[in-house]
Amino acid sequence: MSASRLVIFYAMFAAISIAANIGLQKLSLITYSGAFSVPLSVVVGTGGGLVVKFLLDKLWIFRYQHRDLSHGIQSFLLYTVMGLATTAIFWGFEFGADAIYHSEPARFTGGVIGLVIGYVVKYRLDKKFVFA
Template sequence: MNSPATPLSPTRLVTLYTLFAGIAILANIGSQKLSLLAYSGPFGVPLSVFVGTGGGLVLKFLLDKTWIFRYQHRDMSHGIQSFALYTVMGLATTAIFWAFEFGGDAMFHSEAARFIGGAIGLAIGYVVKYRLDKKFVFS
């Protein structure tokens, strides 16, 4: 890991952020699939989306904090505050993600369309989220 005084080059930043977004997308969609395999009853899809969103959020926070922003928390309380703010910044981007995921499901009525919509929504959301996080969470 580079020192905080040595910023990432734009190419490395985009490469790492894209890689980490891809990893978080796979974790999100994978968690959804596992959740649906474990429970497919009433409200199974919304529950799976919630599980996937939570798993992706925690993983992406840890990757962004460590590798993208190289951010050090002063103490546990500061770390909790940062995660809470990161989560709040993610509310708007989660709305984008959910709109695409549920939109894909509503339009095509298939799991594949829902997952593809979710992946597209996550990709768009991550671009927005980077800017919000840089300005408000890890500044």
């Protein structure tokens, strides 16, 4: 895949994953509005976005084949570990915006900014360590 196509596809898949993440957060907030609803929604969104992005990256960006189920699970776990640092970036922006502005739109905007930065970092980590 050419570099320009790679950037376009990766950005498109990041956008799909971001939409899944923020959409699941909103759905979680609609479903549950009790104690710790915001942190719970962020965890739900993060998990959903992680699965969507893993599948898209595996199939389309890296065109990666697992040898067997065990190897697939190992790859997903490594992908998840690589995502911990980028999740810290994402959550830092999302919770930082919430702490500063105290509004859902600001929190979601911070989340999107954090996700974009995190995905740039994550591509490099995944290319070197997960799908090498």
